[in-house]
Amino acid sequence: MKMILRWFPEGNDSVTLEQIRQIPGVSGVAACLIDIPVGDVWPLERLQAMKKEINDAGLEVEVIESVNIHEDIKKGLPTRDQYIENYIKTLENLSKIGIKCLCYNFMPVLDWARSELALPLEDGSYAMAYRHETVLKMNPNNMADVMQSQSLGYALPGWEPERLSVMQKDIEFYQSMSTETYWENMKYFLDAVIPYAEKYDIKMAIHPDDPPWPLYGLPKVISNAENIRKFLSLNDSPYNGLTLCTGSLGADLNNDIPAICREFSSQGRVHFAHIRNIKHLSEKDFNETAHLSECGDLDLFEIVKAFHDTDFNGYIRPDHGRMIWGEKARPGYGLYDRALGANYILGLWEAITKMKEGK
């Protein structure tokens, strides 16, 4: 298991590589080029410069989060083949800088959704939150405005401007598409790309839908154990795997997160784990919280133990953190709370290891 942190290169992060280097037990970062238009090939020279900057700071970069998928692929349009070809060229370039794991998602139009990016909590910290009624009352364009207005000026991954400009039309397109067609489009993408992931030795790791239920009539398909099984069976290659995000799947109270971690990690299909905690206020309302089990609804000990018991040897990162100690950073991606989360997870891992050794 390798503990990493998400980091945004080229001046897009308030957190520095030097700071990440000083978090005990963190060996690298999950990085991305945030400004490449969705569907374009990621240029090798920029990837090489990014890798050099990260390596020069004493950190590894073996994970990319994320290379987003062009809507034409998800829609199944004839133009998808060109975008798939570009995706494969990006994979080739990623392999040239030693990338081993690629996180991506297959969510239509809207990427992750929150109603608030900086909700004050009782202890004076700020967290991202989701209120279902508020989200339903917003139209998607309003949500984009809310997300941008609360992002402290940072471009939010998954909320790229070129995507937002055609959002309403895209939503109407998907509302008339059956979920089965959506699955077929996903399989078409996987069958085209996974052979190249094998060739370039890059594990593909799909991120679950966040939140894990449909919004605005859009299909959502990676949301529970049953449909994750279906997803993995679309293409049986071990290179077709998961980013197991505990907070995204955990938003649905019906999901048994430690059991899901155990099932798919034991099959070698989890390549990347996002570990965080959330606290429900009702069935579909929740706040993101500190990682500690007692702060939320998820049992982080059972989650880490599920990975440990199944000899998980992929990457783990603490997922979103709160804003604490006066920090001003990209929502969810400050330094302090994620550093606490990383070391809490590493502490659980060490304790489980030593207990098994009979110490």
Ligand SMILES: [Mn+2]
């Ligand atoms: Mn996640």
